[in-house]
Amino acid sequence: MVNVSITKEFTWDMAHMLACHEGLCKNIHGHTYKMQVEVTRKSKDLITSPGNSEEGMVIDFNHLKNIVKDKIIDPLDHAFMYWCQSPDSLEHEIAELLRKHGRKVVTVTYKPTAEEMARNFLEILSHEFDKHDILIRSVKVWETPTSFATAVREE
Ligand SMILES: [Zn+2]
Numbered sequence: 001m002v003n004v005s006i007t008k009e010f011t012w013d014m015a016h017m018l019a020c021h022e023g024l025c026k027n028i029h030g031h032t033y034k035m036q037v038e039v040t041r042k043s044k045d046l047i048t049s050p051g052n053s054e055e056g057m058v059i060d061f062n063h064l065k066n067i068v069k070d071k072i073i074d075p076l077d078h079a080f081m082y083w084c085q086s087p088d089s090l091e092h093e094i095a096e097l098l099r100k101h102g103r104k105v106v107t108v109t110y111k112p113t114a115e116e117m118a119r120n121f122l123e124i125l126s127h128e129f130d131k132h133d134i135l136i137r138s139v140k141v142w143e144t145p146t147s148f149a150t151a152v153r154e155e
Contacts, residue, residue: 005040005137006058008065012077016112019088028080028094033114034142037068037125042133059134071128072121079104081112114143118151126153 011034018025039058041047047054054060082095084107098105110116122139129136135153142148 002045003040004045004058005038006061006064007036007038008061008068010035010037010065010068010073012073014076014079014081016081017088017091017094018111018113019083019086019091026088031143033076033117034145034148035068035072035118035121036138036140037064037121038137038139039064039129039134040137042135059132063132067128068125071124076106079106082107083111084109086111114141114147114149115151117141118149122151122153 011032013030013032015028015030017028020026041058047057047059049055054063080095080098080103082105083091084095086092095105095107108116108120110120118139118141121141122136125136125139137153139151140148141151
């Protein structure tokens with residue numbers, strides 16, 4: 001049996017800091033993040049309903065794009081990702097200052113590494129795509145052009 005998946009790529013710019021990091025990453029800094037989302041259909045390979053605009057597809061690339069943009073990319077783009085349980089008091093002060101000035105802050109409950117993001121985004125997207133009969137097979141998050149983390153749904 002052949003199973004077809006499709007993958008869409010996204011990028012966004014975001015600031016973070018890694019508390020307790022021994023190197024430069026403890027400083028507030030930014031990345032142009034890249035993400036690939038790979039999806040497949042849950043029940044059958046492709047949409048087969050004749051006349052359906054998505055016939056012959058897993059899901060329309062545009063449809064996929066709009067959902068991921070809405071749920072992940074737009075909230076994160078040009079934001080500071082704030083770990084609310086950070087052991088570094090500076091991180092709380094930065095988030096508070098940015099908020100006070102009406103700047104973009106996204107609060108997360110995990111240390112903002114590419115690994116944790118990949119896992120978190122896979123969970124968010126799985127929940128969202130469930131209603132479209134779509135399975136998120138993997139989410140890959142690049143922090144630099146040569147370093148990325150992969151989260152895979154294990155059945
Ligand atoms: Zn970084």
